[in-house]
Amino acid sequence: MATAESELRRRGALPHPDVGKYSDVNRDVLKVLSRPGKGWWILFSIALAGVGIFFLSWFTQIVRGIGVSGLNAPVGWGVYITTFVFWVGIAHSGTLISAILFLFRAPWRQSIYRAAEAMTVFAVMTAGLFPLIHVGRVWHAYWLVPYPNSRFLWPNFRSPLVWDVFAVTTYFTVSAVFFYLGTIPDLAAARDQARGLRKKFYQVTALGWRGTDREWHHFSKAYIYLAALATPLVLSVHSVVSWDFAMSIVPGWHTTIFAPYFVAGAIFSGVAMVITLAVPMRKFFGLEAYLTVKHFEAMAKLCLLTATIVLYAYLTEYFLAWYSGEPPERGSFWNRAFGSYWWANWIMLTCNGLVPLMLWFKRVRRSIAALFVISIFINIGMWFERFVIIVTSLSHEYEPWAWGLYRPSVVEMGILLGSFCWFGFWFLLFTRLLPPVAIAEMKEVIPPPMRGVKEAS
Amino acid sequence: MTSGRQGFFALFEHLDSTVEACKALRAKGHKGFRAYAPLPEHHLLEEGLGLTRSPVRVFTLAGGLTGAATGFAFTSWTSVDWPLITGGKPILSIPAYVVIAFEMTILFGALATVIGLFINSRLPNFSPMVAYHPECSNGSFGIYVAAPAAQANEVRDILEGFEPAELREDPEGFDV
Numbered sequence: 224m225a226t227a228e229s230e231l232r233r234r235g236a237l238p239h240p241d242v243g244k245y246s247d248v249n250r251d252v253l254k255v256l257s258r259p260g261k262g263w264w265i266l267f268s269i270a271l272a273g274v275g276i277f278f279l280s281w282f283t284q285i286v287r288g289i290g291v292s293g294l295n296a297p298v299g300w301g302v303y304i305t306t307f308v309f310w311v312g313i314a315h316s317g318t319l320i321s322a323i324l325f326l327f328r329a330p331w332r333q334s335i336y337r338a339a340e341a342m343t344v345f346a347v348m349t350a351g352l353f354p355l356i357h358v359g360r361v362w363h364a365y366w367l368v369p370y371p372n373s374r375f376l377w378p379n380f381r382s383p384l385v386w387d388v389f390a391v392t393t394y395f396t397v398s399a400v401f402f403y404l405g406t407i408p409d410l411a412a413a414r415d416q417a418r419g420l421r422k423k424f425y426q427v428t429a430l431g432w433r434g435t436d437r438e439w440h441h442f443s444k445a446y447i448y449l450a451a452l453a454t455p456l457v458l459s460v461h462s463v464v465s466w467d468f469a470m471s472i473v474p475g476w477h478t479t480i481f482a483p484y485f486v487a488g489a490i491f492s493g494v495a496m497v498i499t500l501a502v503p504m505r506k507f508f509g510l511e512a513y514l515t516v517k518h519f520e521a522m523a524k525l526c527l528l529t530a531t532i533v534l535y536a537y538l539t540e541y542f543l544a545w546y547s548g549e550p551p552e553r554g555s556f557w558n559r560a561f562g563s564y565w566w567a568n569w570i571m572l573t574c575n576g577l578v579p580l581m582l583w584f585k586r587v588r589r590s591i592a593a594l595f596v597i598s599i600f601i602n603i604g605m606w607f608e609r610f611v612i613i614v615t616s617l618s619h620e621y622e623p624w625a626w627g628l629y630r631p632s633v634v635e636m637g638i639l640l641g642s643f644c645w646f647g648f649w650f651l652l653f654t655r656l657l658p659p660v661a662i663a664e665m666k667e668v669i670p671p672p673m674r675g676v677k678e679a680s
Numbered sequence: 681m682t683s684g685r686q687g688f689f690a691l692f693e694h695l696d697s698t699v700e701a702c703k704a705l706r707a708k709g710h711k712g713f714r715a716y717a718p719l720p721e722h723h724l725l726e727e728g729l730g731l732t733r734s735p736v737r738v739f740t741l742a743g744g745l746t747g748a749a750t751g752f753a754f755t756s757w758t759s760v761d762w763p764l765i766t767g768g769k770p771i772l773s774i775p776a777y778v779v780i781a782f783e784m785t786i787l788f789g790a791l792a793t794v795i796g797l798f799i800n801s802r803l804p805n806f807s808p809m810v811a812y813h814p815e816c817s818n819g820s821f822g823i824y825v826a827a828p829a830a831q832a833n834e835v836r837d838i839l840e841g842f843e844p845a846e847l848r849e850d851p852e853g854f855d856v
């Protein structure tokens with residue numbers, strides 16, 4: 224026992240003092256899948272109503288045309304692209320926690336990674352809708368797919384927008400596969416305890432997993448390779464998203480720091496969203512023994528690290544705008560801070576730059592309530608960051624006569640609000656159908672049952 | 681039709697007895713047995729069963745290389761197929777195509793890994809769950825041996841020696 228425990232410590236596992244046996248994990252996690260409580264139904268109804276608003280707004284836009292949005296010259300990219308980048312960014316921390324921390328052997332990820340990975344898949348599902356909404360005539364959305372059109376012209380592979388199609392679809396496919404594969408052993412665990420219709424569901428989805436040595440052997444190897452593929456992927460996706468902007472010559476967009484700046488921001492916002500989701504999940508489902516304060520502290524440190532990088536990027540942007548000596552560049556950043564959208568900029572700087580500085584204090588990092596509040600601030604701040612980058616830059620390019628303002632319409636706000644509900648809808652379904660904590664992987668960080676054959680002999 | 685073999689399913693509560701039982705079985709020359717675990721326990725896989733390398737990695741490599749080749753070939757071919765200068769860039773703008781090739785490498789590599797996993801671990805497997813115990817996804821370990829009739833007693837003795845929580849015998853032993 225002692226050796227097994229010290230080995231886990233050495234590998235950096237956080238202690239779960241209230242989880243004793245393997246079967247405790249099954250009991251506590253599978254309990255979550257039983258009958259949903261009142262609170263869940265209330266949240267689910269709200270989410271459903273929001274999904275209704277989402278599709279109603281989109282339907283309005285389809286029927287009446289893209290004119291119902293506030294998009295026009297010069298601001299052709301508005302809330303839709305902002306929200307697209309926001310959700311793609313949210314997705315990133317899920318892959319970070321599931322793949323990158325896996326490769327770095329950081330076993331504190333074990334209890335949180337399933338929820339984070341689910342968040343990734345649903346966030347990409349949400350983000351993926353926004354290009355379709357943004358193109359206006361959604362029935363022509365298949366033009367994004369590379370195929371020769373009626374004049375045998377292929378898409379322009381030099382365009383970052385085409386790269387983005389490849390990056391986001393690859394990201395969705397790979398993260399969905401990674402998520403599902405990791406869930407298979409836990410679906411088998413659910414299958415072995417379920418009854419009736421649920422048993423049928425898990426029987427099919429678990430693919431007949433039995434936990435044999437052959438299955439585990441290839442599974443654990445395949446998992447390493449997938450993690451090794453997902454790691455560069457996650458860094459590439461937001462880099463490609465950033466190049467949607469950086470490859471153009473718009474002042475405020477055309478910088479080389481965009482890729483690392485966007486990746487850090489994505490992970491920052493994603494970790495914040497994981498905290499936002501994990502706090503209520505832990506409370507409602509009684510998972511305190513699994514998601515301990517130390518896990519939240521570890522996530523808070525990740526938040527602090529990325530917050531620092533993001534703040535540094537903000538300051539670098541201002542410095543370079545001044546140092547470049549370019550009047551349009553300087554004007555763009557002056558406009559950001561003191562122009563018509565000054566409020567968006569200061570919301571961004573406050574929420575992403577100042578509020579996370581509180582995480583330097585250990586007491587804040589160890590307070591679940593404080594972390595929850597800070598994570599909400601970061602979520603808001605990161606949405607505004609994209610709004611600032613996209614809208615203020617477009618509204619204030621080179622020619623003063625071409626400057627203009629953009630105001631989101633009701634339809635756009637309905638779609639923005641609805642996207643959160645669409646995401647919540649999937650996440651709520653997830654907490655009822657799939658084990659929200661990785662059962663098999665949790666068992667890796669608790670001491671295995673030993674009879675003590677060796678010690679006795 | 682009988683297989684002429686005797687099946688044994690032993691359920692163990694402890695990891696070390698499972699590992700030792702696997703070692704004892706292998707020491708006696710038994711090969712075609714399966715161990716069951718609720719987690720990827722590397723002691724069991726490596727020490728108990730001597731599993732180290734998995735052919736899945738070949739699938740990953742082949743998939744990744746196919747993806748990279750496809751990405752470069754596709755972008756280059758479509759550019760040459762209708763040469764159209766955009767943005768003053770060369771017709772074959774290789775640096776730009778790296779992005780597409782990179783994403784295709786990851787996509788094909790990941791999908792090939794999954795295919796490799798499914799082929800090697802024989803999933804999906806919807807045959808009746810005979811040699812299985814639901815406790816194996818919960819807190820226990822298991823071993824299933826299909827031994828020729830002549831060795832049935834030896835296998836029974838080995839398994840019983842490690843005090844299984846449950847030992848089921850199956851007159852129709854089969855490969856799992």
